[in-house]
Amino acid sequence: ELKVEQNPLFLSMQEGKNYTIYCNYSTTSDRLYWYRQDPGKSLESLFVLLSNGAVKQEGRLMASLDTKARLSTLHITAAVHDLSATYFCAVILGGSGNTGKLIFGQGTTLQVKP
Amino acid sequence: KAGVTQTPRYLIKTRGQQVTLSCSPISGHRSVSWYQQTPGQGLQFLFEYFSETQRNKGNFPGRFSGRQFSNSRSEMNVSTLELGDSALYLCASSLPLGGVNTEAFFGQGTRLTVV
Numbered sequence: 276e277l278k279v280e281q282n283p284l285f286l287s288m289q290e291g292k293n294y295t296i297y298c299n300y301s302t303t304s305d306r307l308y309w310y311r312q313d314p315g316k317s318l319e320s321l322f323v324l325l326s327n328g329a330v331k332q333e334g335r336l337m338a339s340l341d342t343k344a345r346l347s348t349l350h351i352t353a354a355v356h357d358l359s360a361t362y363f364c365a366v367i368l369g370g371s372g373n374t375g376k377l378i379f380g381q382g383t384t385l386q387v388k389p
Numbered sequence: 390k391a392g393v394t395q396t397p398r399y400l401i402k403t404r405g406q407q408v409t410l411s412c413s414p415i416s417g418h419r420s421v422s423w424y425q426q427t428p429g430q431g432l433q434f435l436f437e438y439f440s441e442t443q444r445n446k447g448n449f450p451g452r453f454s455g456r457q458f459s460n461s462r463s464e465m466n467v468s469t470l471e472l473g474d475s476a477l478y479l480c481a482s483s484l485p486l487g488g489v490n491t492e493a494f495f496g497q498g499t500r501l502t503v504v
Binding site: 381 | 422424431432433434437445447479481491492493494495496497498
C-alpha cells in the first residue's frame with residue numbers, strides 16, 4: 276500500500292526565514308504533485324515533478340524530487356505572510372498509462388508570522 | 390477557460406438520507422476523480438472515472454457510488470448518510486492522470502454536513 280508522509284505537520288515561522296517541508300513516499304512512483312490549500316478553499320496546483328532530480332521554482336517556493344530516496348522537498352525562501360496555508364504533496368498510484376489516483380500526504384500547515 | 394464546477398457548494402442533510410453531488414470538469418478533460426477531505430482522515434481517494442467507466446475505487450463502503458456521463462460530467466451519490474460522512478468532497482478533472490505532464494485540477498468542493 277502506498278503511503279505518503281509529510282513533515283512537519285505544522286510549521287510556524289517568522290517572515291523572512293527559510294524552511295523546508297519534506298514528503299516521503301513508500302513505493303516507486305515517478306511523479307509527485309504539490310498543492311496549496313487555503314482555509315475553506317480548494318486545492319491549488321503548485322508543482323508537478325515528473326522525474327528524478329526534477330526541480331521547479333515559483334516565486335519563493337522551490338520543489339525537488341529524488342525518486343531513488345522516494346523524497347520530495349518544498350523549500351520556502353524568505354517567507355511572507357501570504358504563504359500561510361496548508362501544503363499537500365501527492366503521489367500518483369498506477370504508474371504509467373492512462374490510469375491513476377492521487378495519494379495525499381497529511382498536509383503541512385504553514386503559519387508565517389510578521 | 391472555465392474551471393472545475395461543483396454543485397452544490399454547501400449541503401445539510403439528515404442521517405439516513407441520501408445525497409447527490411455534481412462535478413463538471415474542465416472542457417476537454419475526460420478523467421474525473423473524487424476525494425473526501427476530513428480533519429481526521431485527510432484527503433482520501435473515492436473513485437476515478439474515465440470515459441464513463443470507473444477505473445479506480447478507494448476503500449469506501451458501497452454507500453458511496455458514482456457515475457460519469459457522456460459529456461464527462463460526473464455525479465457521486467452517498468446513500469444512508471452517517472454523521473461521519475460530513476466532509477468536504479472535492480472533484481478533480483484531468484486529462485488521463487498518468488500521461489506526461491498531466492495534473493489534476495480541483496473544484497471548489499461541496500461541503501456536506503450530516504446532522
